[in-house]
Amino acid sequence: MVSITKLFGSYGANCKLNSFNDEMKFFAKMSILDWCGVAYAGKKEPVSKIVSEMVIEESGVNKATVISNGHKVSSRGAALANGATGHALDYDDTHFLFVGHPTSSALPTALALGEELDTSIEDIILAYMAGVEVSTRIGHILGYSHYNAGFHQTATSGSFGSTIVASKLLGLNEDQTINALGLVSTRASGIKSQFGTMGKPFHAGMAASNGIEAAKLSKLGFVSREDGIECEQGFFQTHGWNKEIPSRAVENLGTEFLFPEIKYKFHACCHGLHSFLEALDDLKKVNNFNPESIEEVKIETNPSWLKVCNIQTPKTGLESKFSYKLTAAMSIYGTDTSKLESYNDDICFEDKMVKMRDKVKVVPNEKLTDMQSVISIHDGSQEIKNTHDLSNKIEKNILETKIVGKSVSLLSQSKSEQISKMLDEPEINKVSSLVNCLAS
Structure with missing residues (x-):
């Protein structure tokens, strides 16, 4: 079997911004803008308030912002709370190869760590693209046998993607990134019986938090299996995998991208x-x-x-x-x-x-x-x-118009324009500016 853990760990550690094509960058911008609107609208949801209150009570450091109330907590706590907030309305993007919601776990990780590390928006866009491409491919490998067994890929595959995001932002080397993926393979969880309850949006926060935890532990020298995803009694074999690896999931990694097949919600339901x-x-x-x-x-x-x-x-x-x-x-x-x-x-x-x-x-x-x-x-x-x-493609100009319209309805005209401008000039804008816009 292909060493999945090493394959994706190596990719995450070594990919550069210029290795992503214009299509990938376009859909990254659309997904970030889409999530920002959905998360902003979800700040008043009960699950957002409850999880935010919990992480504030537990906080001993003030490094990243909880967007529902503006409090600063640990980056892991902020990722947990903001991940739940962003998925609270179930209005965020979906990928049918991933079989879940890739942005709702990857982006909260990027925002929380990006704010802690005081990075540019360009830095988190790179980490986000690497993370969602990996989570999409792992989700595709797990497929519907995993999903139909009762697992929610937003939580499971999403944990691997958020780990790539965190590893990239923390500057982990190849071995450390592989180790972080091996570690998160024993942390990734989430079951579909929670659908229709607060447990479902909590899955996104769990995955976002898992990625930061695994990457930080790996950076500190925590040792895990370097084949934790695919080994005997590893993640694949214990989570409803059908023992098949689709060629698209592992081939042309870094030159062709699966994430741009992302789909956006224009009805506020499943x-x-x-x-x-x-x-x-x-x-x-x-x-x-x-x-x-x-x-x-x-x-x-x-x-x-x-x-x-x-x-x-x-x-x-x-x-x-x-x-x-x-x-x-x-x-x-x-x-x-x-x-x-x-x-x-x-x-x-x-x-x-x-x-x-x-x-x-x-x-x-x-x-x-x-x-x-x-x-x-x-x-x-x-x-x-x-x-x-739904697989029928929507022309990019039409799609952008629809997403901007959705963003305006959820954020307001001024906030939507402010975030769009930041995403158009990511190299000169800090992550803290984007987070503060969402928190205000």
């Missing part, structure tokens, strides 16, 4: 629901539905999503983000599924929503990929049908 919501949006543009006359709504989806976002009778706003049936009802009745406030406890019990929810049938279809869906609406006189595939 990404597994987005394909059918896009298909439904297209149907609504050309059909004047009378919701009261609809007899049945059928959603066909890849079976893997049925254990992720198929809550039958959600009772909270958080659970509603993981329900095919309720989000379909919301969309049919004209509720804006891109708005955060649409997902609330009250909507779960609204009479018309409940009645429409119960008309929705979710059907597994193994012929569909995890990015495809089919929706059919029957109103007694006719049946109309539509499909959507």
Whole structure:
């Protein structure tokens, strides 16, 4: 077997800014801007407040900022709190090869350590790109066998990516970086049974914190296995891996990049629901539905999503983000599924929503990929049908316009422009300026 730990450790230690192409840099900027908006909007969420309070109570050093309240704590504590904040709304980017949310663990690590070390934004962009490329490739190796076994790649694969980020910023050499990856292989955890609770966003914070812990320990001389990911009884073998290594996951490392296949959320709910919501949006543009006359709504989806976002009778706003049936009802009745406030406890019990929810049938279809869906609406006189595939590429100018628009709605016009300018001139702006913008 290829030594995965050494392969990615060597890459993380030795890659340079000029080794990343323009496409990778474009998507890095888009993902950072996207996360900043989502994290800023998530600062008031209960999980953000609770985790932030905990790390403040534990803090003995003041090196990195908790963006939810502006307090300074350890970089590991800030990464934990800010990671949970950035994933609190489940509105952050997703990668279908990674099978999770790569930015939500890698970027909080970069921000926390970058602030502690007083680096430029350019430095954290390099570390971030190296980290998310590694986590995407490891996530691809783990694949759906790992995910379907109950593990959440945002926490597991994300821990490896955040370790690369931290190792890069701390200036670890190749051996130290490999050692840090071996160490974090015994730390990475996160299970899908937490979906629909505060446990899911906490996963992102766990991964961000794990990376800093592993890298700092390695720098201090802590010794771990240099094959901890792939060895017998190592991470792969004990975490639902199917014993296959896709060629794309290990080939052309440093010259071709998988991360730019990243997908962004324009509905404020689980990404597994987005394909059918896009298909439904297209149907609504050309059909004047009378919701009261609809007899049945059928959603066909890849079976893997049925254990992720198929809550039958959600009772909270958080659970509603993981329900095919309720989000379909919301969309049919004209509720804006891109708005955060649409997902609330009250909507779960609204009479018309409940009645429409119960008309929705979710059907597994193994012929569909995890990015495809089919929706059919029957109103007694006719049946109309539509499909959507999230893998279809969006032109860069259109994508940028959509992400900037989302950022403005979450951050405000002035903050969005301020952050965009920093990202356009990363070599002259400090990480502390970006963090302070998010904390204010």
